[in-house]
Amino acid sequence: MLPQSRREQILRTLRADGPSEVRSLADKLGVSQATIRRDLEQLDADGKLTRVYGGAMTLSSGDIDSEDVDDPFAEVATERAEDKDAVARAAAVMVQDGETVLLDIGTTMHRLAHHLHGKRITVITSNLAVYDELRDDADIELVLLGGMVRRRYHSLVGFLTEDNLRQVHAGRLFLGTSGVRGDGAVMDTTLVEVPLKRAMIKAADQVVLVADGGKFPGVGVARVCGPDDLDVVVTTASADPATRLALQEAEVDVVTA
Template identity: 90%
Template sequence: MLPQSRRELILRTLRADGPSEVRSLADKLGVSQATIRRDLEHLDADGKLTRVYGGAMTLDPGEVNSDINGDINGDDIDDPFADVAAERAEDKDTVARAAADMVQDGETVLLDIGTTMHRLAHHLHGKRITVITSNLAVFDELRDDADIELVLLGGMVRRRYHSLVGFLTEDNLRQVHAGRLFLGTSGVRGDGAVMDTTLVEVPLKRAMIKAADQVVLVADGGKFPGVGVARVCGPGDLDVVVTTASADPATRLALQEAGVDVITA
């Protein structure tokens, strides 16, 4: 990643999460702490942030990043969630249905943020299960289903993305446990690494992985191979991948060689 791009991501993260430690920023961006320190020194010299002990904060802690949290101000004029939901809608529904078929009565499942998870929730009707999620679209889908015990994780509302995020959500995840996590992604690299384009979601996804016995990645073939600015996890953290036949064969092979059960819906 180019230094300028990395520094812009640092500023976005600070605006979204508030003051952050060097270690936390290095973990989120997948670089060394020394690299982060140099970037912070550069940004501080440019007057774009303030260094604090062990980390940094934006000059205006109340500033809200428009990409991540602008929806909180109520001035959103579009619906990114609906736009993403319309992309490869048929393929998303195919993998969502196959993933839902894995769930049996009595299970406790954890559903990630995203449009594919919304489709998966639609196919869970009729099952007697417990669903844990911070996905507001999933909540809306299942809220009136009396057979499903619904647990909504707390956190900061991202209205345009129909989700709850932040340290409160992560803290809630440390209090729960699921037999199975259905995980979404922005893309899967050729080596099987799971990526995401929204930094604020990365620590949340990692916390979800820790809260579940089994991790099932649900992603249509358009995300194989894919890209993202931050690495969520490696193939070793996955148990199952549910995708479509259009997924890149080399990427599927890399996942299988890592011991992941790849299901082609």
């Protein structure tokens, strides 16, 4: 994982979990404690966190921009934006008129939705950003899954969303991730989303993982699925070659945007 991607992951982890020890961060990201210490020193120097004994914590709400606190979705959307748009565009090319597709949460799926305009398709999603993007497109039949609103992450979650997923079927799922491990396992850092991702996989004939190269190899708190559950991976040329090879050896079609 590139240093910038790793440091972005550290900040997201601290915001989600609160103050964390160096050892805990190293375990979650799969790197050495020395690497984490260097990252924390750099982030502290950049004014993005506060070093504490044995670890780090995020800055108080009074010390950081209010948009970062209130809307992490908007913050993540700016990370590797060009790469996200490239993989989203490549994924959208796969979709033909008449299809029913299922779109996962996340900022890359929002970009994918943008590139679906002009197609006569059905889109099923729990992603509120996708809903906002497509709701005025008369050519797209839009199905919004019910559930509890996670306003800061622009998504719907909970048992209602899972129940709704059991009532629908899609020809193709476009799946997001916080990272892909070296063995091809798909990971995620948001525990409440993991059951939904698994339910989405069951609800689709084909699973297409859409993730820019910054997530190869990557990390996460929970394992969503293995490479055997994937049919296609759409990524960028910067994706770790060893991880791509592991996916190809698992008979996953790897498409480079």
